[in-house]
Amino acid sequence: MASVTGLTFLALCLPFLGAIIAPAAVRYLGHNAAWPLALFPALAFLHFAGFLPGIAAGHNVEDGFDWVPSLGLRFSWLLDGLSLTFALLITGVGTLIVLYAGGYLKGHVDQGRFFSFIFLFMGSMLGLVASDSFLTLFVFWELTSITSFLLIGFDHQRAAARRAALQALVVTGGGGLLLLAGLLLIWQITGAADMSGLLRTGGALRESPLYIAALILVLGGAFTKSAQFPFHFWLPNAMEAPTPVSAYLHSATMVKAGVYLLMRLNPAMGDTTAWETILPVFGGMTLMVGTLLAIRQTDLKLKLAYTTVSSLGLLVLLTGFGSDHAVEAAVLYLVAHSLFKGALFMVAGIVDHETGTRDITRLGGLRNAMPLTFAAALAAAISMGGLPPAIGFLAKEEIYGALAQSSPWPIILTIIAIAGNALMFAIAFAVALKPFIGVRVETPKHPHEAPPLLWLGPVLLAIFGLAAAVGSDVWHTYISSPMASAVGGKATEISISLVPHLGTPLALSALTILIGILVYWQLDRARFLMAVVLRKLGPGPDHGFDAFISGLVRLSHAVSRFLQPGRLEIYVTVTFLCLAVMLLVPPVLYGELPAMPSWPDMQWHEAAIFLIAIIGLAAVIRARDRLTAIVSLGVQGFAVAVIFLLFGAPDLSFTQFMVETLSVVILALVMTRLRLSAADRRSPLQMLLHGALAIACGLGFGLLLLKATQAPFDLTLTAFFNHYSKLIAHGTNVVNVIIVDFRGTDTLGEIAVVTITGLAILALIRIRAGGERKLAANDPEVKGATGAGRQ
Incomplete structure (x- = not known):
């Protein structure tokens, strides 16, 4: 067991080791460094794949190391069907992304830095999904925000990249703080400091009067991370990152972190009216907003980015719907989306890399020049469009099987799902077909098939998307069913296959395809109509974010000017004013003023x-x-x-x-x-204020000392020092022993303060003396006098 624990810990650390080695590998191996670097995520993938049989049999892996045992804090991980599937996606797709980046950024001067960032991002996401402890989950949650900031702003010389990186960091980082508050509140409610402990508490969280507060805080973190409306705007802007980042970000990593969290918490927080209302409402809005905005775009990456927003909305909708079939549909669609979206993003990058443009209106007829890329794009689009024989078809059938009910609420959600899936069908085939079929269009670069490092990733992901559906029995046994069991909180077995199932789901699939074909046929008109609608609606949340940041900056300047005016006199006055209030107000409010002593008899001296x-x-x-x-x-x-x-x-x-x-x-x-004025000139009002402050502080300290001396004297420390000064410190002068031995560190600190103060004064004097010498050197009269003196 110890060896398994060590190997799992090593597998979790492999991406971070890759981040350390990557710059040196690129420096010495050049563009060939991608192959050895890909071994880091590949080895982690193989290790996690070894858990598939055991977890499929119902044996979860819970392990870790004690960190602060007295507080119950552990660096712990939980591997079940949900976290294992994510771990395999992160490391498997991550391996292909490393290879893809090796070809895409070949010859880039900062390729080593890029690999370090991508490995840090990979390790952060892997730690997030594997974390059992609330604390480690939050740490890795924020690390994904920080590392995505570095990746999105990789081309930091462009203002657009810097803005997109800052926007992603602000939105997701702010949501992370809400999540932290939510996890602490859950800890307080249930007493559980980890996910496995929380899942064992049953309905304790749902029954708490603080459940709604915890739910809102958790949803704040999940919705910002997974770009739910109205926080969706940061995700398309993140396309300023290089395409390998976009492909990884959208397929297997950060944007699904919020969905992962909701799925993880479903057994503990789901099955309530709030859960089953808020998630479908926001998920449905996100689904429609994402697909409608995707129709408007002409950039291949932006079209795919907005459909990622819509897919995340669909996943949130299904997670919150509250039925076993909806959980099964969410599980199937999550994996399907990771495969087809990763492939399509890589295809978009290949098209841009080989033609010099991603504008769909400037592309066409690339099929003969790029046959492998076209085949991968078509296979991925088939899965995204929900056609057989791809896993996307199975996911769509399960979606309609879960939503197609006779009551009003499921009917509304079904209509939203049909509309969203139909638009995604049109966009998928627009990306996969329009650049490759039709008349050849002149492009900035002469197109040709990409090198193997570029086409290997999309081809393999497209093949996996088909193989998962063809071998659905094996796929469900090891992937889908264990994952659905973890999300639903009970044993679940998924059995859907490519064999046609006549009924409502198949009919709704046919309707979706029909509407999708119609939208694809009228895509230019649909794009024009969406442009008109968006102009009518005016600025959206993206402009609102700019206004918010601008207002925040202005507010911070105003507050800084008020609190930090740069005048030492004001700082000292405020400090003494606060001191006087702290010394005088509490004794008066709580009746703790000391008894006034009698006047003592004093001798003349x-x-x-x-x-x-x-x-x-x-x-x-x-x-x-x-x-x-x-x-x-x-x-x-x-x-x-x-x-x-x-x-x-x-x-x-x-x-x-x-x-x-x-x-x-x-x-x-x-x-x-x-150079100071000889006298300290202050107005009578200032003198009155400063005098009153001085009297108030002196009076406060006097009253505090009187109160202290009137309390019963505790001889505990006196007896301790009298007894141990000679015994331990071997000193007869108790005061010296206290200062040198018992309070040695304190005394050292005081000496350090005095020393630093003396050095600061010395530096101040030297600066002043140096300034005077420079003034004298630049003064002609002084120069003349000095020269005459020397003569």
Whole structure:
């Protein structure tokens, strides 16, 4: 078991190891580095594939390492049908993406940096889906946002790429904070700090009065990550990233993280009215918004990006529908989408790489020049369009089988699903056919078939999409059924195959295809109509994001100007004002003022010391220049030192004498070296305010000390230090032992502060002296006088 644990941990770490090695590999191997680098995700894929038989038999893998046992925190992972399927997609598609990137970015000066980023992204996503602990899940959740920021903004010299990266980070990172709050609330409600523990609590979370609050927070994280309306706008803008990133982002990784979270939490948070209302409503809106906006686009990547938005909406709709068939449909469609969308994005990248354009209106007749690419695109489009013999056909049949019911709500959702699937059918074949059939169109580059590193990925993904449907029995046994069991929270067996099933689902599939063919036939007109509608609607959420960021920047500037005006006088005044409030308000509010002591009997020399202190105070207040005020201020410190001496603390008195002497000398030295006005001129109002603050702070400290001295004295520490100073520290002077031994680190910190302050003062003086020398060097009169003196 220990060896399996170690190997699984190593498999989770392999992408991060690849990130470390990638720059050196590219430096020494050049464009050939893609092959050895692809071994990192490939080996992880093989390791996770080894769990398929056991998990298919119902044996989940829960393991990890203790991190902070006292708090119950572990670095733990959970592998069941859901997380294992995601792990296989992340590593399997990731292997193909690494190879594809090796060909797509061949010769790029920053290819090593790109591989590091893609491996970090891969490791973050792999850690997210495998995490059992809430804490590790959140850490990897945010890491996916950070690494996607690096990938989207890879071409950082372009403003559009920087904007898209920032937008993705703000939206998904903000959602991550909502998720953190939601997970902490779930932890508080159920006492479970990990997913496996939460799933064992049954309906405890659903029955809590805080369920709705936890649900909203979790949905905030999931909806922003998986680009649900109205947070969908960041995903198409992420197309500013290189195509390998787009293919990976949309097929197997970050955009499905929100869907993964909803599927993972379905057994614990599902089966409620809120769950089965919010998810279908937002999922249905996202499905329609994504497909309608995709119709408007002419860029191949943007068309595919918007259909990813719609597919994510469909997955959220199915996850929240609340039936076993809907879960089965969501599972089948998630895997199908990963295969056909990854292939189509790679095809779009190949077309752009070999022709120099992705504009569908400037492409045509590429079939003979790029036969392998065309075949892969057509096979992937068949799956996306829901035609046999692809796994997309099985997914669509299950979708209609789950939604086609006689009550009003399922009917509405069925209509939405038909419309969305029909539009996705049209877009799929627009991407797969229009660039390749028809009359040959002149392109910026002479087209030809891509090298193997580019076409290998889409061809294999397209083949897998067909093989999964043809071998559906094996596929369901090891992939679909275990995944549906994990999402549904109970044993589920999927049995759908390519054998035609006459009934409502098949009829709705035929209707979907018919509408899709009609939209494809009138695609140019549909694009024009959508352009008119969007112009009528005006700016959308994307412009709203810019307005939000602009307003946030203006607000931050205003707040900064108010709170940080750059004047030390204001900072010191506010600090002392807060100090006075903290010292005076609580005792008054809670009736904790000390009893006023009687006036003590003092001898004449004791009274003289206090009189000297009062005289020094008056001298400070009446001083007409800064130097006199500094020297007069030292009188207060010397008076306090004498008081310490009178009360039997000679070592403390000596320290006070030294500190006061050094303070006066240093302050006087600084004042003479800096260019300051001789006197401190303040208005009567300022003097009144500063005097009131000084009196308030002094009064507050006085009352606090009186209250402390009137409390019963606790001799515990006194007895401890008296007993152990000699025994442990071998010192008879208890005060010295406390300072040097028991509080050694504290004393070292105080010494460090004094040292740093002295160095800062020295630097300030040297800067001032250097400035004066430069002024003298640039002054002709000084130069002449200096020259005459030398002569």
